[in-house]
Amino acid sequence: AQTVTQSQPEMSVQEAETVTLSCTYDTSESDYYLFWYKQPPSRQMILVIRQEAYKQQNATENRFSVNFQKAAKSFSLKISDSQLGDAAMYFCAYRSVTGANSKLTFGKGITLSVRP
Amino acid sequence: EAGVVQSPRYKIIEKKQPVAFWCNPISGHNTLYWYLQNLGQGPELLIRYENEEAVDDSQLPKDRFSAERLKGVDSTLKIQPAELGDSAVYLCASSKATRDTQYFGPGTRLTVL
Numbered sequence: 350a351q352t353v354t355q356s357q358p359e360m361s362v363q364e365a366e367t368v369t370l371s372c373t374y375d376t377s378e379s380d381y382y383l384f385w386y387k388q389p390p391s392r393q394m395i396l397v398i399r400q401e402a403y404k405q406q407n408a409t410e411n412r413f414s415v416n417f418q419k420a421a422k423s424f425s426l427k428i429s430d431s432q433l434g435d436a437a438m439y440f441c442a443y444r445s446v447t448g449a450n451s452k453l454t455f456g457k458g459i460t461l462s463v464r465p
Numbered sequence: 466e467a468g469v470v471q472s473p474r475y476k477i478i479e480k481k482q483p484v485a486f487w488c489n490p491i492s493g494h495n496t497l498y499w500y501l502q503n504l505g506q507g508p509e510l511l512i513r514y515e516n517e518e519a520v521d522d523s524q525l526p527k528d529r530f531s532a533e534r535l536k537g538v539d540s541t542l543k544i545q546p547a548e549l550g551d552s553a554v555y556l557c558a559s560s561k562a563t564r565d566t567q568y569f570g571p572g573t574r575l576t577v578l
Binding site: 353 | 506508510521556566571
């Protein structure tokens, strides 16, 4: 079974600075998807970024980028130019490619606070 | 395009009472998921539907939980009877197909007293 580990329960960043959120995972599969979701206090889980394991290039979405290290099974999220609206819980998630197991496996999440 | 809609947003009930949650997925999304999110944890899958068929319900506690998606669109998740440990957020998500990105609704926060 796949597992996702987010070992940092909380992080804080100064507005306009850069912060990196860590995630590691364990799987025996060679192809899969990795995601970062953001969950603000409103509870709406919002997709931040998605990475396909067979792609070596790291995904980027505006101020958000990932550092995907497949051999190390590491998938960190970098937020540049942090904004107050980035404050939320961030979840790392894994999903198998095979249709029979399309459920998302989430980590425990990390609470990010942004200091003005 | 409207997102995933869930109701109610909040529900408080006494233990042993029944409760039901409703989800309307994004239009055209054939796959629907119900997740359970305990406080301070990531969501965990309860059940997945492909159209009206439940294709993965291995994590659904079938003694008290049931779900349906009769016409392959809206879905209802029911708990009967509710227990104190059922207090959590119940999230609904949908995707166009099994391998596509999942989009989540705002969730229903259930409190069982």
